[in-house]
Amino acid sequence: MVDGIHAYLDRELAASPTNRKQHWKIDLSSPEAFQKSVSPNRARLQKILGVVDARVAPNLEYIAGPDHPALVAEVAGCKVYAVRWAVLPGVDGEGLLIEPAGKPVANVIAVPHADQTPEAIVFGSDPFALDLAREGCRVIVPTLISRDDTLSGSARLNRYTNLPQREYVHRMAYEMGRTLAGYEVQKILAAVDWFSAQSAKLPVGVIGYGDGGMLALYSAALDERIHVAQVSAYFGRREKLAEEPIDRNVWGLLHEFGVAELGLLVHPRELILDPAPFEKCDPKFWPTWAGPVTGKPGRGGAAPGSLTAQPYEAVNHEAERMYALRGIKHQWSERVKGGIEVDRNHFLAAITGQKHDEKKSDTPAAPHKVHDPAARQKRQFDQLVAFTQKLWRDSEFVRKAYWKSANTAPPDAWEKSCEPYRQYFHEDVIGKLPEPTGALNPHTRQIYDEPKWTGYEVTLDVYPDVFAYGVLLLPKDLKPGEKRPVVVCQHGLEGRPTDVTNPKEKTKFYNSFGAALADRGYIVYAPQNPYIFETHFRQLLRKGNPLKLSLFSFIVRQHQRTIDWLETLPGVDPKKIAFYGLSYGGKTAMRVPAIEKRYCLSICSGDFNEWVGKVVAADLPMGYMFTREYDMYEFDLGSTFNYAEMANLIAPRPFMVERGHDDGVGIDEMIAYEYAKIRYLYANRLKIPDRTTIEFRPGGHEIFAKGTFDFLDKHLGKPGQ
Known part of the structure; x- marks a missing residue:
């Protein structure tokens, strides 16, 4: 099953350059017409990068103290200062400002790779930022969050992980509709704000290497104030984005934007590629990274x-596509030569309007007063963590504003008013796959023969290579023409249907609750969900996210096909198909019935939570910031749907939460707080208090099969009676 979904996604990734054409209506008849035609694409790029927060008024300050003056060096007539500039409330950019010897001829943001300090591109072996200043440019060099893992954890809990610092910030930001790349684009654009406030007539350029090249491309694609952009050691194919660091993950990116489409958004401004197309480049030019550090005692989860070198064919391929989108065959410059250093001469010629000969800087490494880079990194890291934690704390008010159109008059009016939210949840949060159109092609074989019921394995076709699988338990006392309710019983992480249906023993966590329900006379179906085989299934998320898909995109369709088939069985009452899941099955209980309305009832066990907090909080011991489950992160969920809002989509159908007091997935206070919102909706606004309940019981992460069975009997009717 997991292999089949991988095969499906691999085909979609390969086809994405062709498929994304449907999202573009390019008009090249004039510069004005072009900008108008791509403005919806630019707005969507801004949204998926999370460049959505208003920046504060531009302001730049020198950083100085008794032991570290702001002026850190004077070299080749240029002065280098330690600076910070305002970006977002509580968030600064921080790095170096290089003032040229004379009056500036241009303003430039030079962006290093994430694992370079600003000093590396000013005083290091390839000081391209300093070289630009020597030619008359005023240059700002920002600090990026690094891939070190020193800071990735909680000092309060004294608990740390091996998540690279970029992944640590990115995880929490992603859930809140932001990305680390988006935060760093905001820092670049805030520098543009400051440049514009100082000298609006001077041209502005952005040049970046590695991760800096990525950010330079994003920034220029979003902001037309940037006249020239140079992308070094990044431009190339991105269909294997799932193999790159997760901090580069962007929801829906390849659905609409390859690197060629990003380059198109820079048109008609100048975009310089380094290495140049059709110029072979020394692989040493590309920054590499072997991946997160493993084997540190007590640190894991990354x-x-x-990162590996892009073959120059990949650069060529995307460049050819970009220029085809621009309506021209090619536009290679003979002046640009790929090498093991960032080319700055073409960039200088473009931004200053003057010819510059190709030459390596002859400026030796300069002595300079070092401002502690570790302390600077920590300030930048802490600010982004604090900003994102505040987004979470404020998110309840954001969600209330988002839900203001819901109508709570009679229950049927509520359900109707929720349809736009359901559509958004499916398409923009979960990710909507096309409707399956093929035959179900069911295959079954008997695996159980119990005194009260018979069990069968079942497979159903969904898409080519994608199928649904589960175990069906049919009571033996079904009478001809009788219709009985079905309970779909869902296993959790790394589970199997037989964990739910085993008639010989009470299985760990599940207590064989499917078999117990079949003994009570219910028809039971236990699906296999594809969250199994650890990293192998989690990489489905990495492949799917850039296509605007998630693991639940497939789970929703598998359940849809399962219900399609269950409805054909002669003993099934199609209006009484209920859902009951534990752990990751409880996660399913919140998401699938919110979309699939044919589930008449949903029970969430061992999962219900103040979910956004569980995923985002930096100081929650049981939170996902400390675990390997990077598959838990859903883009912008925090602004739209916590568990109470998912239950909004289940209402007015019956909904129940089963909670063990000592279940480590959460704490009673968080769970009760989130459930109280659901109780308020059902009891006070919809006037249907009997359709929802929560059961707290002594115990841990397990199915108790007490109040939940009573809830099923109440709302489905006891089978056989």
């Missing part, structure tokens, strides 16, 4: 990913 997502896999690495």
